[in-house]
Amino acid sequence: MQNKNSKSIYSVPYFVWILLFVIAPIALIAYYSFLDLSGNFTLDNYKNFFTSVYLKLTLSSFWYAFLITLFSLIVAYPTAYFLTKTKHKQLWLLLIIIPSWINLLLKTYAFIGIFGLSGPINAFLQVFGISEQQILFTDFSFIFVSVYIFIPFMILPIFNALDKLNPSLIDASKDLGASNWTTFSKVIFPLTINGVKAGVQAVFIPSLSLFMITRLIAGNKVITLGTAIEQQFLVTQNWGMGSTIAVFLIIFMVIIMIITGQREKGATSYGKNK
Amino acid sequence: MLEAPIIRFENVTKFYDSETTVLDNINFELERGKFYTLLGPSGCGKTTILRLIAGFMQPSSGNIYLNGKLINHVPANERQVNTVFQDYALFPHLNVFENIAFGLRIKKLGKKVIEEKVIEALKFVNLDGFENREIAEMSGGQRQRVAIARAIVNDPEIILLDEPLSALDLKLRSEMQYELRELQQRLGKTFIFVTHDQEEALAMSDEIFVLNEGQVEQNGTPKDIYDEPINRFVADFIGESNIVAGTMVADFRVHIDGNEFDCVDQGLNPNEKVDIVIRPEDLEITSVENGKMKVKVDTQLFRGVHYELSTYDEAGNEWLVHSTKEAEVGSSIGLNFDPEAIHVMRLNETEEDFDKRLESYGEEAYAK
Numbered sequence: 001m002q003n004k005n006s007k008s009i010y011s012v013p014y015f016v017w018i019l020l021f022v023i024a025p026i027a028l029i030a031y032y033s034f035l036d037l038s039g040n041f042t043l044d045n046y047k048n049f050f051t052s053v054y055l056k057l058t059l060s061s062f063w064y065a066f067l068i069t070l071f072s073l074i075v076a077y078p079t080a081y082f083l084t085k086t087k088h089k090q091l092w093l094l095l096i097i098i099p100s101w102i103n104l105l106l107k108t109y110a111f112i113g114i115f116g117l118s119g120p121i122n123a124f125l126q127v128f129g130i131s132e133q134q135i136l137f138t139d140f141s142f143i144f145v146s147v148y149i150f151i152p153f154m155i156l157p158i159f160n161a162l163d164k165l166n167p168s169l170i171d172a173s174k175d176l177g178a179s180n181w182t183t184f185s186k187v188i189f190p191l192t193i194n195g196v197k198a199g200v201q202a203v204f205i206p207s208l209s210l211f212m213i214t215r216l217i218a219g220n221k222v223i224t225l226g227t228a229i230e231q232q233f234l235v236t237q238n239w240g241m242g243s244t245i246a247v248f249l250i251i252f253m254v255i256i257m258i259i260t261g262q263r264e265k266g267a268t269s270y271g272k273n274k
Numbered sequence: 275m276l277e278a279p280i281i282r283f284e285n286v287t288k289f290y291d292s293e294t295t296v297l298d299n300i301n302f303e304l305e306r307g308k309f310y311t312l313l314g315p316s317g318c319g320k321t322t323i324l325r326l327i328a329g330f331m332q333p334s335s336g337n338i339y340l341n342g343k344l345i346n347h348v349p350a351n352e353r354q355v356n357t358v359f360q361d362y363a364l365f366p367h368l369n370v371f372e373n374i375a376f377g378l379r380i381k382k383l384g385k386k387v388i389e390e391k392v393i394e395a396l397k398f399v400n401l402d403g404f405e406n407r408e409i410a411e412m413s414g415g416q417r418q419r420v421a422i423a424r425a426i427v428n429d430p431e432i433i434l435l436d437e438p439l440s441a442l443d444l445k446l447r448s449e450m451q452y453e454l455r456e457l458q459q460r461l462g463k464t465f466i467f468v469t470h471d472q473e474e475a476l477a478m479s480d481e482i483f484v485l486n487e488g489q490v491e492q493n494g495t496p497k498d499i500y501d502e503p504i505n506r507f508v509a510d511f512i513g514e515s516n517i518v519a520g521t522m523v524a525d526f527r528v529h530i531d532g533n534e535f536d537c538v539d540q541g542l543n544p545n546e547k548v549d550i551v552i553r554p555e556d557l558e559i560t561s562v563e564n565g566k567m568k569v570k571v572d573t574q575l576f577r578g579v580h581y582e583l584s585t586y587d588e589a590g591n592e593w594l595v596h597s598t599k600e601a602e603v604g605s606s607i608g609l610n611f612d613p614e615a616i617h618v619m620r621l622n623e624t625e626e627d628f629d630k631r632l633e634s635y636g637e638e639a640y641a642k
Contacts (some may be wrong), residue, residue: 032503154279174350176377176428190367268432 026250032243045244054228059250061111061224064139065207068146069154072203073196076154077149083155088089093159100152108216111145114135115217141239142218146207154199161186161195197260207252223247278342279303280464281327282433286336288322288488294300294327298488299336304466306431310469314485315511320468323485324434327466329353341431356398356425357434361441363419364409370396370420371405377428395427399455402508410572417447422454426461433458435467439474453475454583476498484508492625504628505619516557518591520550520618526616531589535566539618541634543588549619554582554594565608569593571601585609 036042079096082087099107113119115135122132135141165188173183181184189196211226225245232242281304288297297319304310312320325331326338329350338345345353351542356377364373374395378388399419404412412420418438425433435454439447455478458465471476475482476496481492484507492504503509506517520530525540530550540615562568569585572592576582583595585607593609601607620628 104370147384166361166363168359168363169365171328171350172357172359173367173376174330175328175355175357176424177351177380178376179351191365270359 003131016252022039023038025068029243029250030245032239033247035240035243037238037240045240048241049248054245057223057228058252060222061226062252064146064210064222064224065204067143068150068207069200069204071143071147072150072154073199076151076158077196078198079151079155080155080159080162083159089163091158094157097152097154100149105212107149108145108213111141111148111217114221115141128180136217137221137273139218139222142214142222145217146210149213150203150207153202157198158195159194159204161198165191201257201260205256208252208256209249275462277306278339280341281466282337282339282342282459283323284337284339286326286333286338288319288326288331288334296488297326297333300488302483302491302493304464306464307440307462308480309455309465309467311469311479312480312485313469313472313482313511317487318468318485319488320485321436322633324436325468327432328355328357328434334462341454341459354431355434356428356430356432358418358421358425358438360436360438362421362438364410364417364420364636368409369405370401370407370409370412373409373420374405374424374427374567376424381391384506391427392423392436395423398426398460400453414442414509415450419638420449424455426457430463432464433461435465437469438467439469440471444632447474455476476512484511486511490625492628502617502632503551503619503622504625505621506549509617509619514554514594514596516552516554516591518550520548522546522548522618526613526618531591532599533567533589535616536613537616537618538613539616542620544619547621549621550612550614551617551619552593554596555580556611557593557597558596559595559597559599560608560610560612561585562606562608565610567593567609568606569609570606571603574601574603605642 009238029241034041034043035046083092083096088091100272102118114121117132117134117136119135121135125131125133140228169191170183171185173187208224209226210224210230211230214224214227225248227244229245229249232238232245236242281302283300283302286297286300287295287380289295300319300323312323314320322331326333327340329345329348334523339355340348341356349515363534365376367489368376371392374392375388378391383391392405393402396405398420401416401419401423404416404420409417420436439450439454442450451474454465455469459480467475467478479496481493482496482499484491484499486507492499492508494502498506499512503512503515509517519528520528522539522542522545523529523534524544525542526549527538527539528535528539528550567587569587571583571585573584574581577596580596580598581600583597583601585593586590587593595609618629624633
């Protein structure tokens with residue numbers, strides 16, 4: 001009895017946290033999503049979401065999140081692979097991780113300076129006689145900065161997966177006649193797919209709801225689910241519609257987590273997946 | 275014309291950085307279809323030799339020939355050599371069938387052919403019906419067999435085995451020793467087996483290479499190496515042995531700490547200092563009067579097949595005795611042995627000189 005009581009005391013902070021910061025907000029969002037501007041019950045918000053405006057918005061959010069994830073993966077996988085082969089791999093990894101501890105807003109502002117019309121990039125271009133280029137407020141700068149921000153979250157799980165990979169499996173693959181490429185596609189990649197999935201999850205889901213980077217770097221050029229929610233709440237003051245978008249965002253996140261969360265058989269080591 | 279040796283090492287040296295030499299000027303030739311064992315303590319370079327043959331690393335200097343062709347720069351995936359790894363290195367994301375089919379799929383063989391070959395390989399290692407199992411569902415011994423099947427299914431010229439039995443329990447290990455030996459004879463392939471376990475080496479091999487600190491100390495049949503070890507290291511590493519310092523008084527006479535004994539060795543310099551080996555099982559317990567040597571029993575262990583006695587002579591040399599007879603601890607006993615039981619080792623003798631000397635003894639010495 002004693003034991004059971006003390007256990008339930010320890011669980012109090014957890015349940016308080018879950019109640020206040022997970023269940024209550026989601027319940028509130030769900031509640032608001034059924035209210036119209038004057039506070040009456042309605043299903044119009046949901047109907048509106050399936051109009052072309054919001055569907056396009058959703059599609060473009062997914063498209064940008066997809067691009068950000070893709071470019072992060074393209075950079076992160078070889079980087080992680082290279083890091084596992086270095087002598088002081090934990091140190092090199094740390095150097096990549098450290099910038100992610102710096103406040104996101106600070107880093108984003110730094111890019112406004114770098115990409116700005118009077119920033120170093122334009123100054124460099126002018127040396128070659130190229131006139132001032134509008135780099136800020138473009139798709140390019142938005143994706144570039146997002147990839148920069150998210151890359152450590154992609155590298156880390158992939159690095160861990162590669163680091164855990166038994167090197168004799170690679171020897172075995174070559175021993176059986178596989179070329180470097182076949183070894184990668186048939187052995188290394190399938191065995192590190194969980195790291196890739198974790199990285200994709202860590203990048204794709206936050207990318208869907210990006211709004212601060214979108215606002216500061218892309219201006220009004222890129223509208224995503226994140227910026228739409230902000231607009232509905234703060235500009236239009238349509239809490240109902242904002243909540244409805246948020247509900248869909250949560251649904252999308254859950255779907256993505258289910259898709260990327262499946263554990264591949266035996267991908268880490270023998271016996272663990274039993 | 276003689277067939278080219280399947281593997282030839284020519285002055286092969288390997289060092290990782292300028293200080294650590296792993297292999298020091300290794301030369302040897304291996305014949306097709308034999309079971310070879312590279313035996314030595316950890317760090318002796320035996321696994322390095324295996325990895326050089328497999329192609330996972332290149333020699334720092336010297337040449338390696340496969341079937342008479344220089345293969346120094348042929349990558350691992352283009353060598354007709356397959357390895358059974360110490361940790362088996364089975365692909366955990368593939369089932370038994372796909373693990374074994376891995377090499378065949380790379381060769382782009384037809385689906386039917388692959389299926390036939392995999393089934394046949396599984397039969398060979400007594401695992402028929404296991405093709406759809408996951409690796410995680412297999413026991414250590416079964417994984418071992420899958421690893422062997424995965425190697426033999428590719429029909430390689432050589433099969434390399436890197437301490438494949440070390441992870442198995444004692445009973446399974448001796449079972450697999452029989453199986454491996456039998457498998458090698460059925461396949462008629464060249465096996466190169468790496469181990470630090472001398473019993474394993476003696477039981478399975480056609481020929482053993484004893485390695486120490488990057489050099490081949492001695493090579494020969496298990497019997498040769500056991501009966502005629504070239505030096506203290508080999509005698510000590512292979513089996514249990516009593517090794518004492520002695521002097522060669524004349525041909526067929528050896529002097530050990532105040533006693534002289536008959537032996538079968540000749541052709542050494544008079545009064546040359548030598549090491550003497552007598553195997554514990556060649557020492558026979560008798561009464562003090564009848565023994566060639568008088569020793570005091572210090573301890574006695576019952577080993578099941580025999581008693582293991584640790585005894586000391588008057589000069590303080592320890593003599594290990596394996597005897598089916600029991601002795602009394604603390605008592606004095608006599609030890610008897612045949613002249614053939616004494617094996618004389620010259621100090622710092624090269625393998626070449628050693629072989630020459632043994633040959634020169636001819637039949638008469640052994641007929642005695």
